Amino acid sequence: MENEATASAVEEPGARSRRRGRRPADEVRGDVLRTVGELLLGEGIADLTFERVARLSGVSKTTLYKWWPSRGALALDGYFHAVQETLAFPDTGDIRADLLDQLHAFVHLMTGTPGGRILAELIGESQTDKDLATAYRTLYSSGRRALAGERLTRAQEQGQLRDDVDVQVVVDQLWGAVYHRLLIPDEPITDSFVEALVGNLLGGIATR
Amino acid sequence: MENEATASAVEEPGARSRRRGRRPADEVRGDVLRTVGELLLGEGIADLTFERVARLSGVSKTTLYKWWPSRGALALDGYFHAVQETLAFPDTGDIRADLLDQLHAFVHLMTGTPGGRILAELIGESQTDKDLATAYRTLYSSGRRALAGERLTRAQEQGQLRDDVDVQVVVDQLWGAVYHRLLIPDEPITDSFVEALVGNLLGGIATR
Numbered sequence: 001m002e003n004e005a006t007a008s009a010v011e012e013p014g015a016r017s018r019r020r021g022r023r024p025a026d027e028v029r030g031d032v033l034r035t036v037g038e039l040l041l042g043e044g045i046a047d048l049t050f051e052r053v054a055r056l057s058g059v060s061k062t063t064l065y066k067w068w069p070s071r072g073a074l075a076l077d078g079y080f081h082a083v084q085e086t087l088a089f090p091d092t093g094d095i096r097a098d099l100l101d102q103l104h105a106f107v108h109l110m111t112g113t114p115g116g117r118i119l120a121e122l123i124g125e126s127q128t129d130k131d132l133a134t135a136y137r138t139l140y141s142s143g144r145r146a147l148a149g150e151r152l153t154r155a156q157e158q159g160q161l162r163d164d165v166d167v168q169v170v171v172d173q174l175w176g177a178v179y180h181r182l183l184i185p186d187e188p189i190t191d192s193f194v195e196a197l198v199g200n201l202l203g204g205i206a207t208r
Numbered sequence: 209m210e211n212e213a214t215a216s217a218v219e220e221p222g223a224r225s226r227r228r229g230r231r232p233a234d235e236v237r238g239d240v241l242r243t244v245g246e247l248l249l250g251e252g253i254a255d256l257t258f259e260r261v262a263r264l265s266g267v268s269k270t271t272l273y274k275w276w277p278s279r280g281a282l283a284l285d286g287y288f289h290a291v292q293e294t295l296a297f298p299d300t301g302d303i304r305a306d307l308l309d310q311l312h313a314f315v316h317l318m319t320g321t322p323g324g325r326i327l328a329e330l331i332g333e334s335q336t337d338k339d340l341a342t343a344y345r346t347l348y349s350s351g352r353r354a355l356a357g358e359r360l361t362r363a364q365e366q367g368q369l370r371d372d373v374d375v376q377v378v379v380d381q382l383w384g385a386v387y388h389r390l391l392i393p394d395e396p397i398t399d400s401f402v403e404a405l406v407g408n409l410l411g412g413i414a415t416r
Contacts, residue, residue: 096414123391124335127328133393141392165413168395169404172385177377180384183331183391184349185341187376196377204412205373206304 029067032057036078044114045121048075072122072132076139079118083109087144089151095160096202098151099174103194107178111189116182123183145171173201237275240265244286252322253329256283280330280340284347287326291317295352297359303368304410306359307382311402315386319397324390331391353379381409 035057039048048071054061068074086105090098110116126133145168152167161167174197181189243265247256256279262269276282294313298306318324334341353376360375369375382405389397 120335124332127332127391136392137394142394145394159415161413162415165408166404169385169401169408170413172388172395173381173405173408176388177380177384179392180380180387183335184344184387186345186350186353187380193377196374197381200373200377200381200409202412202414204410205369205378206410207367207370 028057028059028063032059032064032067032074033078033081036074037082040075040079040118041082041113041115045075045118050074070131070135072125072129073135073139075118076122076135079115080140080143083115087147089147091151091154093158095152095155095158096198099198099202100194102151103174103178103198104191106175107189107191107194110178110182119179120182123179144175148175170201174198236265236267236271240267240272240275240282241286241289244282245290248283248287248326249290249321249323253283253326258282278339278343280333280337281343281347283326284330284343287323288348288351291323295355297355299359299362301366303360303363303366304406307406307410308402310359311382311386311406312399314383315397315399315402318386318390327387328390331387352383356383378409382406 032053036048036053039053039056050061050064050071053059053074054064064074068077086109087102090101092098110119122132122136126136148171149167152161152170155161156163156165156167161170177197178189178193181187181193187193240261244256244261247261247264258269258272258279261267261282262272272282276285294317295310298309300306318327330340330344334344356379357375360369360378363369364371364373364375369378385405386397386401389395389401395401
């Protein structure tokens with residue numbers, strides 16, 4: 001793969017084609033993902049094509065297709081990497097504050113950038129496209145679930161969340177609840193919605 | 209509309225075309241919705257066409273199109289009416305038991321009948337089809353939200369749920385959480401999932 005990546009960078013002159021010599025595949029891959037991420041968060045998914053990514057990253061379409069078998073896979077991998085920092089799970093030792101922080105950042109990404117439309121369209125398409133559904137889970141959602149689960153498990157270890165709680169159910173009741181409003185927009189996604197989600201779930205909604 | 213409905217029943221011989229005379233539009237409408245509902249829950253959405261519904265219900269395609277401008281609208285209206293009874297919100301005075309009952313029925317409909325696939329595909333398509341998105345909300349989801357909200361509000365009046373809880377957020381944290389697993393199936397939709405959803409939300413997940 002390293003040879004191919006190097007060869008293609010020479011074959012197809014592009015933004016990064018001036019760099020000669022063998023570049024490790026991981027570095028080339030990282031360049032592509034950065035290019036895709038910038039494109040997605042800047043413009044959305046409509047104009048994302050293998051052609052354009054090849055031109056912008058200086059990597060051949062053949063190599064791109066070898067690494068990402070479909071446009072959806074390329075988009076999801078690029079998106080995951082682009083939002084990783086924004087959606088990092090802080091650990092200040094206060095799970096309520098950390099969840100609020102992370103969810104506010106997530107909601108801002110969903111409503112204030114093309115991020116929400118990108119995910120909504122990919123989830124939508126994946127209902128009838130099995131390959132895209134698999135790509136969505138392997139390249140995006142299962143990774144996000146794992147990261148959330150790690151932070152929630154640490155909160156259990158720190159004695160802030162009950163031990164008997166299945167942290168993956170919590171993922172559905174916080175981030176899943178936001179996706180519900182994203183995909184079926186009967187009600188708005190606001191900061192006060194985030195606060196209600198966290199407040200309801202941490203403290204419970206039943207009277208005592 | 210009554211005239212058209214009657215005329216068409218004569219024009220297009222079908223299962224119910226033997227009934228002569230003027231039938232009220234509401235009755236004809238109800239017949240169509242029943243036909244659509246039976247078809248959807250029996251077979252799924254793939255073979256739902258205006259042609260077939262016209263033949264089975266004995267109502268002209270012209271009349272059908274007048275009442276339901278698209279296949280999606282027809283499907284959603286038929287589905288809403290077909291599941292209304294199954295998804296009724298019981299009121300035994302015990303909100304925990306009633307939520308468990310309703311959510312178990314809902315989850316059974318999503319996983320044990322074509323209901324889940326029907327909604328998933330319609331939600332999926334509605335991400336890029338604005339008319340279908342509007343139909344989804346007006347003919348299905350906003351009505352379901354209203355019914356859930358009524359039951360939850362009664363539980364607040366009965367002193368079982370906190371007064372300061374926004375019941376529409378609860379909808380996202382129970383039914384929305386199920387939709388999340390339906391649309392992005394990283395984790396399974398099971399009876400124990402339902403119990404965890406209700407347990408987490410009513411009692412809270414934070415340690416005291």
